[in-house]
Amino acid sequence: MKRAVKVTVNGKAYAHEVEPRLLLVHYIRDMLGLTGTHVGCDTSNCGACTILINGRAVKSCTLLAVQAEGASIQTVEGLATDGKLHPIQEGFWEEHGLQCGFCTPGMMLTAVDLLQRNPDPTEEQIRMGIEGNLCRCTGYQHIVNSIQHAARKMRGAAGRATPR
Amino acid sequence: MAVSKLFGAKIKRREDPRLITGRATYTDDMQISGLAYAEIVRSPHAHARIKRIDVEAARRQPGVVAVFTGKDLQGVINPIPTAWLIPNADLKTPPHPALAVDTVRYVGDGVAVVVAEDRYAARDAAAQVRVDYEILPAVVDQQQAMAAGAPLLHADVPNNQAFKWALGNGEATAAAFKEAARDGVVIAQRFLNQRLIPNAMETRSVVARYNSGSGDLTVWYTTQNPHIARFLMSVVTGLPEHKIRIVAPEVGGGFGSKIPFYADEAIVVFCARKTGRPVKWTEDRRENYLTTIHGRDHITDLEVAARRDGTITALRGKTWANLGAYLSTAGPGIPTILHGLMLTGCYTIPNLDYVVYGVFTNTTPVDAYRGAGRPEATYLIERIVDLVAAKLTLDPADVRRKNFIPPDKFPYTSAEGLAYDSGNYGPALDKALAAVDYRRLREEQKRGPRNGKLLGIGLSTYVEICGLGPSSVVGSTGFQGGLWESAVVRLHPTAKATVFTGTSPHGQGEETTFAQVVADELGLPIDDIEVVHGDTAAVPMGWGTYGSRTTVVGGAAIVLAARRVREKAAKIAAHLLEAAEKDIVFDQGRFYVRGSPDKAKTIQEVTLQAYLAWNLPPGVEPALEASAFYDPTNFTFPFGSHVAVVEVDAETGQVALKRYVAIDDCGRVINPLIVDGQVHGGLVQGIAQALYEGAAYGRDGQLITGTMADYAVPKAHMFPTFETGRTETPSPHNPLGVKGVGETGTIASTPAVVNAVADALRSYGITTHLDMPLTPERAWNAIHGQRREVKAR
Numbered sequence: 001m002k003r004a005v006k007v008t009v010n011g012k013a014y015a016h017e018v019e020p021r022l023l024l025v026h027y028i029r030d031m032l033g034l035t036g037t038h039v040g041c042d043t044s045n046c047g048a049c050t051i052l053i054n055g056r057a058v059k060s061c062t063l064l065a066v067q068a069e070g071a072s073i074q075t076v077e078g079l080a081t082d083g084k085l086h087p088i089q090e091g092f093w094e095e096h097g098l099q100c101g102f103c104t105p106g107m108m109l110t111a112v113d114l115l116q117r118n119p120d121p122t123e124e125q126i127r128m129g130i131e132g133n134l135c136r137c138t139g140y141q142h143i144v145n146s147i148q149h150a151a152r153k154m155r156g157a158a159g160r161a162t163p164r
Numbered sequence: 165m166a167v168s169k170l171f172g173a174k175i176k177r178r179e180d181p182r183l184i185t186g187r188a189t190y191t192d193d194m195q196i197s198g199l200a201y202a203e204i205v206r207s208p209h210a211h212a213r214i215k216r217i218d219v220e221a222a223r224r225q226p227g228v229v230a231v232f233t234g235k236d237l238q239g240v241i242n243p244i245p246t247a248w249l250i251p252n253a254d255l256k257t258p259p260h261p262a263l264a265v266d267t268v269r270y271v272g273d274g275v276a277v278v279v280a281e282d283r284y285a286a287r288d289a290a291a292q293v294r295v296d297y298e299i300l301p302a303v304v305d306q307q308q309a310m311a312a313g314a315p316l317l318h319a320d321v322p323n324n325q326a327f328k329w330a331l332g333n334g335e336a337t338a339a340a341f342k343e344a345a346r347d348g349v350v351i352a353q354r355f356l357n358q359r360l361i362p363n364a365m366e367t368r369s370v371v372a373r374y375n376s377g378s379g380d381l382t383v384w385y386t387t388q389n390p391h392i393a394r395f396l397m398s399v400v401t402g403l404p405e406h407k408i409r410i411v412a413p414e415v416g417g418g419f420g421s422k423i424p425f426y427a428d429e430a431i432v433v434f435c436a437r438k439t440g441r442p443v444k445w446t447e448d449r450r451e452n453y454l455t456t457i458h459g460r461d462h463i464t465d466l467e468v469a470a471r472r473d474g475t476i477t478a479l480r481g482k483t484w485a486n487l488g489a490y491l492s493t494a495g496p497g498i499p500t501i502l503h504g505l506m507l508t509g510c511y512t513i514p515n516l517d518y519v520v521y522g523v524f525t526n527t528t529p530v531d532a533y534r535g536a537g538r539p540e541a542t543y544l545i546e547r548i549v550d551l552v553a554a555k556l557t558l559d560p561a562d563v564r565r566k567n568f569i570p571p572d573k574f575p576y577t578s579a580e581g582l583a584y585d586s587g588n589y590g591p592a593l594d595k596a597l598a599a600v601d602y603r604r605l606r607e608e609q610k611r612g613p614r615n616g617k618l619l620g621i622g623l624s625t626y627v628e629i630c631g632l633g634p635s636s637v638v639g640s641t642g643f644q645g646g647l648w649e650s651a652v653v654r655l656h657p658t659a660k661a662t663v664f665t666g667t668s669p670h671g672q673g674e675e676t677t678f679a680q681v682v683a684d685e686l687g688l689p690i691d692d693i694e695v696v697h698g699d700t701a702a703v704p705m706g707w708g709t710y711g712s713r714t715t716v717v718g719g720a721a722i723v724l725a726a727r728r729v730r731e732k733a734a735k736i737a738a739h740l741l742e743a744a745e746k747d748i749v750f751d752q753g754r755f756y757v758r759g760s761p762d763k764a765k766t767i768q769e770v771t772l773q774a775y776l777a778w779n780l781p782p783g784v785e786p787a788l789e790a791s792a793f794y795d796p797t798n799f800t801f802p803f804g805s806h807v808a809v810v811e812v813d814a815e816t817g818q819v820a821l822k823r824y825v826a827i828d829d830c831g832r833v834i835n836p837l838i839v840d841g842q843v844h845g846g847l848v849q850g851i852a853q854a855l856y857e858g859a860a861y862g863r864d865g866q867l868i869t870g871t872m873a874d875y876a877v878p879k880a881h882m883f884p885t886f887e888t889g890r891t892e893t894p895s896p897h898n899p900l901g902v903k904g905v906g907e908t909g910t911i912a913s914t915p916a917v918v919n920a921v922a923d924a925l926r927s928y929g930i931t932t933h934l935d936m937p938l939t940p941e942r943a944w945n946a947i948h949g950q951r952r953e954v955k956a957r
């Protein structure tokens with residue numbers, strides 16, 4: 001019944017035998033123990049489970065673990081490198097982009113994807129760009145500021161925008 | 165108190181590093197060895213008799229550890245109690261079994277529980293539990309539930325009436341109405357305050373572990389108030405309170421929905437005891453919609469009496485509050501104490517006659533949702549003030565000013581009997597109107613619609629009750645607890661500080677604001693201070709986080725404890741400096757004799773001496789820590805003025821919120837960044853009630869808006885950039901001068917937006933009453949029902 005799945009998560013290779021019906025988000029949380037990726041709904045609406053798969057933001061509750069075979073995955077735990085926060089993390093911290101923090105990992109990864117595609121988004125583009133991610137605490141305004149902060153920083157840094 | 169450098173500073177939050185790196189532990193993140201998973205089998209019917217439950221097939225499923233039904237819990241798990249026994253209201257408290265035994269009363273009522281090796285196995289097995297139901301007629305509307313012949317939910321609760329609560333002076337109010345009918349105006353309107361679903365992003369979750377050897381129960385779970393949970397867990401399970409430890413790990417938002425003690429935590433504890441395994445249960449979102457409390461759901465008939473100059477003389481009304489199928493923990497108190505007592509708002513309205521019926525229906529229980537009763541009150545008064553202005557063709561800002569409680573009348577005793585601590589309402593309104601350039605907007609509005617867009621300006625001048633609360637007063641309202649707060653400030657030998665608070669923040673940032681306060685009081689670097697909360701084994705008794713009380717009451721306890729620490733340190737410093745205590749000055753972490761600041765002992769040196777205890781003054785005990793239990797003398801009453809500017813598209817009925825200005829007065833501000841965040845979050849929830857959100861039930865009691873795909877949790881692009889500002893009127897009785905800000909945005913914004921839409925329509929000659937949410941369909945029907953041509957300009 002079980003099927004093999006091999007993935008790279010935050011640069012580390014994993015191989016497991018999993019039930020074909022296992023959701024990717026449960027694989028990441030329960031089998032890999034990476035609980036920074038959250039589950040907020042069962043209808044693909046909230047975005048709390050957002051991760052990067054091959055660099056693009058994906059809701060990990062909408063995929064089966066077996067569908068991620070061979071993928072390179074990044075979760076919130078892999079955002080900071082060598083103990084240094086990613087600009088999006090700095091942005092959320094500086095601009096008070098989080099309250100309870102539950103939506104934050106997904107929100108940040110969506111923002112990373114957004115900034116990759118559009119390094120200098122307008123406020124409107126940011127608000128539209130995060131429409132797949134719900135936050136019940138912040139009223140979004142400080143999230144917008146956080147993403148703008150990160151955008152400035154990443155444009156300034158002009159180097160590698162996203163760790164892969 | 166001395167103004168220092170951290171009080172008032174925009175400091176980034178100290179809780180954030182763990183949250184932005186994915187290193188925080190929410191309840192569902194917990195892993196402990198031997199963990200089993202529970203799945204609760206829930207009724208698909210709103211009202212039914214349980215004829216038979218067959219769990220044999222479920223028991224045979226792979227990975228199943230145990231299956232239990234309501235009968236197994238009988239006599240072991242006591243009924244789930246309500247904790248707000250409002251007096252003089254003939255309150256009925258029918259039993260609420262944790263798992264239903266004979267009758268299910270709402271869709272989602274638990275009937276059985278399966279414990280299995282993992283989440284998937286538990287769910288598979290739960291699907292195999294066979295329940296034979298005899299479906300009974302259901303009722304979801306509170307007025308219909310009180311009508312003759314309506315299905316009855318509970319034996320011994322005639323007409324499904326849980327209580328009838330009355331307030332005010334009927335005779336004087338009737339006289340005021342008589343006078344207004346003769347010489348002034350009387351306006352009557354029915355208002356619906358629709359049911360909302362809180363939608364904290366983290367659903368509820370429980371992990372319970374019972375040690376049969378020691379008799380210790382540990383429960384990690386999503387609660388806003390671990391000590392209340394411990395107390396109620398003891399009542400419900402019969403386990404002694406000192407053997408119960410409740411931990412609220414990281415909690416992903418609550419908004420009131422994680423205050424109640426739910427049946428689910430008792431069920432999970434039962435499972436852990438029976439199976440000898442630690443058990444985890446995590447709600448999925450569908451379950452959250454069905455079983456986590458809902459908010460609001462009032463039907464109100466309100467009348468207002470006013471003189472021709474706009475002076476409001478009386479309010480009279482009746483509200484039918486839908487309580488759902490059972491009384492939730494604070495259920496009866498929300499539509500009465502926290503609602504009725506704030507009805508006259510920030511106005512000198514002398515007469516009031518108000519009745520609230522609490523009603524059982526076959527729906528999810530209703531309890532505190534952000535604002536909890538106060539948004540409903542503010543909605544009524546702020547809407548009806550606008551109706552008075554419209555009827556008398558007066559400017560709504562002028563009518564408000566005319567009725568404001570004047571600044572020299574504070575402390576002010578309202579018609580409801582509350583003593584508002586301080587207020588100065590005019591300046592906040594002036595500031596808000598100036599921010600939008602009110603006069604220019606009114607002129608623009610007079611020029612008529614532009615491109616088919618109707619301009620509307622809506623005001624909301626609110627006051628709310630926060631800082632819950634003086635224990636003797638809340639006790640007199642039937643609340644089964646005190647609402648004081650505890651703090652311990654403990655300095656370690658190296659002068660690092662651990663601060664314990666009985667509050668339980670879950671996003672509000674008090675790990676930062678409290679550290680700011682302590683840093684100032686003790687002259688310590690903020691990084692040397694840790695704030696601990698949410699664990700009954702670590703923290704003395706406390707009452708938790710809700711009702712905008714955390715900084716107000718919990719912060720006050722902390723400042724008192726810190727001052728006690730400082731006083732003791734000053735005694736030791738005086739001894740070390742060979743001076744009299746009265747000559748000791750404390751400044752920025754240094755103790756010295758007045759006049760000789762260069763010969764000082766630092767707080768670090770003094771703390772070390774306190775622990776070494778080699779040379780303490782006579783009668784002074786070693787160590788340096790202090791506790792405080794602060795019971796406020798009064799509530800606090802934050803206030804403010806909000807202005808919403810909308811455009812209603814006459815062709816489509818679409819409402820666009822163009823600008824939103826919030827001028828709030830929450831007393832002194834400890835951290836402006838955090839206060840802004842609280843205001844923004846509150847605004848979105850309040851505006852969403854006005855425009856987007858609303859729970860809907862089918863007649864059969866099925867929740868139609870039962871998923872995030874059906875219920876409009878608002879998104880980022882639905883809002884403009886909020887313009888926030890403040891006035892500052894400190895609370896005179898609070899040691900920090902603070903008033904609380906967690907709920908202001910939600911309380912104020914709903915009527916501001918609805919008033920703006922009504923104003924837009926009125927400018928166009930349409931006076932149809934609209935109920936929330938103001939969807940394009942509703943606005944369109946109002947406009948096109950009256951068949952107006954939209955003139956181009």
Ligand code: FES
Nearest residue numbers: 040041044047061
């Ligand atoms: S958990 Fe909500 S979108 Fe994935």
Ligand code: FES
Nearest residue numbers: 099100103135137
């Ligand atoms: S910070 Fe709580 S849901 Fe976004």
